[in-house]
Amino acid sequence: MIDIRYYISSLGVGVKRFAHTVCNHWGVENGCHWSLDVTYREDESRIREKRLRENFAWLNRLTLSLLKQHPSRKSLAIPKCRRCGWSDHFVREVLTSAKL
16 A cells, blocks of 8 residues: 655755655654553543643653653553552652662
8 A cells, every 4th residue: 555645845955855854754753653552541631621621631651751761671551550540659760760
């Protein structure tokens, strides 16, 4: 299957560089969405009110960013999120981005 996409841009770059830039953008976007969906199950959210949905999406992105910055190499979805719920000490580590 082949998808065709059309883009309008004022960038003064060649076709190959532009295509590379577009692919990189969507790679980052898809990676972020995948992480949010796996960690917070965003696709299964039943929040329907627009402002509440936007606020939760913002909080999810913020907390995912904090979890990624924590120096531990453990998975985000299970160990880090659960440890935040179990340990005030670990929550402080995540919020300060440092091992205490």
